[in-house]
Amino acid sequence: MKSSVLVSLAVATLLVSACGGGSGSSPTSAPTSSVPTTSTPTSSAPTDRTVTRAVYYVVDTRTGFRLARELRQVPASDPAVGAVEAMIAGPEDPDYATSWNPATRVVDVRRAPGAIEVDLSADARTASVGSGLAALMVQQLVYTASAALGPQRPVQLLIDGRPAGELWGVLTWTGPEHRDPPVDVRNLVQIDVPAEGAALHSPVTVRGDAAVFEATLPWRVLDTSGRVVRSGTAMTAEGQRFSPYSFRVRLPAGRYVAEVREDDPSGGEGGPAMTDTRSFTVE
16 A cells, blocks of 8 residues: 555454455355446436446455455436445445445545545444455545546545545554555456346357466356356466456356456465356346
């Protein structure tokens, strides 16, 4: 973190991981429901139209907690506020989680001179997290707000209109924060499409981005019994840095899980490969 986020190593609350297998404090999962992947009106009124925005959550990996994203439908009238509200409310994917207090109200998200200002209610001060997860919560908000209003712009957190200052007993947020490098904070493999719980027709397109060894991304599709029904390898546009991939697979009607994972030339010596999964139905 930059100097405006000073992590106190003396205070850290360690909880059992909600995501399984990692160390540190536990983010809180949200109930699962499906998320549409295209912009659609929810009624005939133009003010009810939605747009797609990337919303970031937390996932447990071999290197600890990292960020993973969902493409969420948010109100076109104020997509930045909608994206931060979705971040606080929690993910659709049951493998993701959030530690932000669900009682937190989003007062405003706006472009200000030199930064994006996110103004939250005082409930945002409450979170049971240790220093590592608290630092990632900062990046979770920075990535989500800047995805809505400009990825190159830093983010300033306000609490009831004033700079946040001390948060959660473990860090201080006083000035604008930039995104940390993606390879340092994001899950190295990401499925963006299909959305969790989507109902689709064959062939199914899976796409996202990944930062993987030699641009090689193994994938497989499993049925409800865990049996592998299709597998292959996709190539990202570049290796060792986040770049897009896409593949198509023909499937009979049924329920499936798509999985992408790191290509691991070490044979597991570095720990379990980072993965991402999405459940979907073929009609």
